[in-house]
Amino acid sequence: MDIVVFGAGSLGSLVGGLLAREHDVTLVGRNAHVDQIERNGLRIDGRLDTHVFPSATTDGTGLDADLAVVTVKAFDTDAAARTLATGSLDAALSLQNGMGNEATLAAHLDCPVLAGTITYGAMFVEPGHVECTGIGELALGPRDGGSSPLADRIGTAFGAADIETTVAMDMPRRLWRKLAVNAAINPITALARVENGAILDPPTADLAAAAARETAQVARADSVDLTDTEATDAVKSVATATAANRSSMLQDVESGARTEIDAISGYVVDRGEELGVDTPTNRTLATTVRTWERGLGLR
Numbered sequence: 001m002d003i004v005v006f007g008a009g010s011l012g013s014l015v016g017g018l019l020a021r022e023h024d025v026t027l028v029g030r031n032a033h034v035d036q037i038e039r040n041g042l043r044i045d046g047r048l049d050t051h052v053f054p055s056a057t058t059d060g061t062g063l064d065a066d067l068a069v070v071t072v073k074a075f076d077t078d079a080a081a082r083t084l085a086t087g088s089l090d091a092a093l094s095l096q097n098g099m100g101n102e103a104t105l106a107a108h109l110d111c112p113v114l115a116g117t118i119t120y121g122a123m124f125v126e127p128g129h130v131e132c133t134g135i136g137e138l139a140l141g142p143r144d145g146g147s148s149p150l151a152d153r154i155g156t157a158f159g160a161a162d163i164e165t166t167v168a169m170d171m172p173r174r175l176w177r178k179l180a181v182n183a184a185i186n187p188i189t190a191l192a193r194v195e196n197g198a199i200l201d202p203p204t205a206d207l208a209a210a211a212a213r214e215t216a217q218v219a220r221a222d223s224v225d226l227t228d229t230e231a232t233d234a235v236k237s238v239a240t241a242t243a244a245n246r247s248s249m250l251q252d253v254e255s256g257a258r259t260e261i262d263a264i265s266g267y268v269v270d271r272g273e274e275l276g277v278d279t280p281t282n283r284t285l286a287t288t289v290r291t292w293e294r295g296l297g298l299r
């Protein structure tokens, strides 16, 4: 398969690098990283070890491919979609956190857009070099649920590159469940400057559970069958499994970078408003993180 990975940072480089073991991959990234990949290839170490030589470019316009895998941060999805729309694609797949990315891609692209979730972990070490911090699973499927020959074909292509892949018929439920986990863990750990495991202890656990329950209520109002218990159990199990991790939002806050709050807590609040569900906990968390970002001139 000809695959473009748009957003070759931590995750895009890991996924693109693994795909390059089997497919023709073009990474779209920033200058120093692209330069280094063109000179010396891409090195992946940590939980996996490989050295590959994908194509790399800083210019994502006019690219033709069987598949574009989108791995920019959620606030860059609109710009990525507009750039990808200048080329010719047979399909696109978002592996990003937060909600709304697939709809943004579909608004600009003239090809089917699949939804994806991934629990592999990736960290950018230096240009040309990323670390795999955890081997997890990639799930992909039609963004409205159900099955499709396209999802099956892409799932087979990821499996052929030895990426643990599930082709899922229930992507809307998986996306909302992941949203509940991120809505509970990310803003609280970022604001309190604590590791994920800290949200398991009372009274923080109550705050995290409230954020997850609100997310499940909005999901149900959006016709997705996610119970409060499933959402809160998912939060507990991810916080336990990643207890020593610093969430991506905490890492963003620590490095003074813009967060994905709009696509996480902000999405819960906005979709809740549209569907008549009150979300006071997510609203407070979103407002507080946005206030921090505004103070630094990040929005």
Ligand SMILES: NC(=O)C1=CN([C@@H]2O[C@H](COP(=O)(O)OP(=O)(O)OC[C@H]3O[C@@H](n4cnc5c(N)ncnc54)[C@H](OP(=O)(O)O)[C@@H]3O)[C@@H](O)[C@H]2O)C=CC1
Binding pocket: 006, 007, 008, 009, 010, 011, 012, 028, 029, 030, 058, 060, 071, 072, 073, 074, 076, 079, 080, 083, 095, 096, 097, 098, 118, 119, 120, 121, 122, 123, 124, 248, 260
């Ligand atoms: N890292 C991980 O382990 C995981 C991440 N995710 C999700 O995956 C997504 C990506 O995360 P992550 O990889 O950590 O983020 P990164 O910021 O490391 O990667 C995104 C990269 O895309 C680049 N980029 C953005 N726009 C363009 C453009 N127009 N042209 C070229 N390059 C561009 C960014 O450059 P610049 O910063 O200069 O704009 C950055 O290098 C997020 O939604 C995240 O939540 C999900 C699961 C695990």
Ligand SMILES: CC(C)(CO)C(=O)C(=O)O
Binding pocket: 097, 181, 182, 185, 186, 196, 238, 242, 245, 246, 247, 248, 249
């Ligand atoms: C699951 C979790 C919370 C793991 O840290 C994550 O996705 C993130 O940090 O963004």
